[in-house]
Amino acid sequence: MVQAGRLTGLSAADLRARLAGTLPRVLHIEGDPERAAETARALEELGFSIITCDPRAAPGDQDRLQARGLRFLEGRLLITDPGGEEEDVPPSSLSLIQRGVRATTLTEVSKKTERRLDLTRAVLSGGLMLTKKVETKATKTTTSRDGFLLLHRADGERDVVIYERRIDYRFLGKELQPSSAGNFERLVARLRELAPRAAYDDRLNRPGFLSGLPVPSGAAVDVALWLVQLFHLRGLAAPPGANAAVTGPARRTS
Secondary structure, eight states: OHHHHHHHTOOHHHHHHHHOSSSSOEEEOOSOHHHHHHHHHHHHHTTOOOOOOOGGGOOOGGGSEEOSEEEEETTEEEEEOTTSOEEEEOGGGEEEEEEEEEEEEEEEEEEEEEEEEOHHHHHHTTTSOOEEEEEEEEEEEEEEEEEEEEEEESSSSOOEEEETTTSOGGGGGGGOOSSHHHHHHHHHHHHHHHOTTSEEEOGGGSTTTTTTSOSOGGGHHHHHHHHHHHHHHTTOOOOTTSSOOEEOOSSOOO
C-alpha cells in the first residue's frame, strides 16, 4: 500500500479509502495516457488488478437498442424498438446482464404576473394609479428513478437497454401484475432463465458504488456500467474483498 501510494501520490489512508466498498473502484486519475499506462503497469507489478479507461468513451443509451416491447418465442428473444421495428436477439449472444437505476431530474420554472395594490403610486397619482404589475417566479424540481436492465451482447451487435417504466409488459400474459415493479422482477427472472450463461450483476444498486465515482453525476451511470463490463471482460468479477482496483480514467474531461 505504501508503494502504491508513492505511485499515485496518495497517503496509505487515502489509498485505503479509495479502495473501500464495492469493486471496481477508481484509484487514480491521470490526464496523460502514457503516464496512466506506466502507473498501471507499476501497480500490476505490486499485485493489483488494473483497468484503465477514458470515461468520455463510455457508451450511452444513444448507442443501445432501447426496448419498448419484447417477445419470448420458442427460445428466442425478440426486441421491439421505439420505431416499432423488431430485432432478433439470440439468447446465446448475451454475455452479461447488468441491473441498475437511472435518476432523472427535471426542473420547471413558471412565471406569474399579477396586479397588486401600491399605496405609494396611489398617493403620487392622486388615486389614478392604484396597482402595479408584479411578476413572480416559481421553481419546481422533481426527480424520477427508473430501474433498467442492460443486456450486453458478445456478437458485435448493439447492447439492449430495458427500462422498467418504458416497456410494454403484455408479453407476460397471465403473469401480468398490477405494478411495474412486480412485472419488472418477472422480466428479470425470465431473461435469466433464457440466458443462464450470461453473468448477472447488480452492483450499480449497491450503496455507495455510484457516488464513489469521481465523474460528473450525469455521466456516473454510463461510466459505471462500462467499468463493470470491463471488469467482467478482464475476468475480475470476484467476490467483495478480492485484490482488484481501477486506475484511471486515463483521460478525464474537466
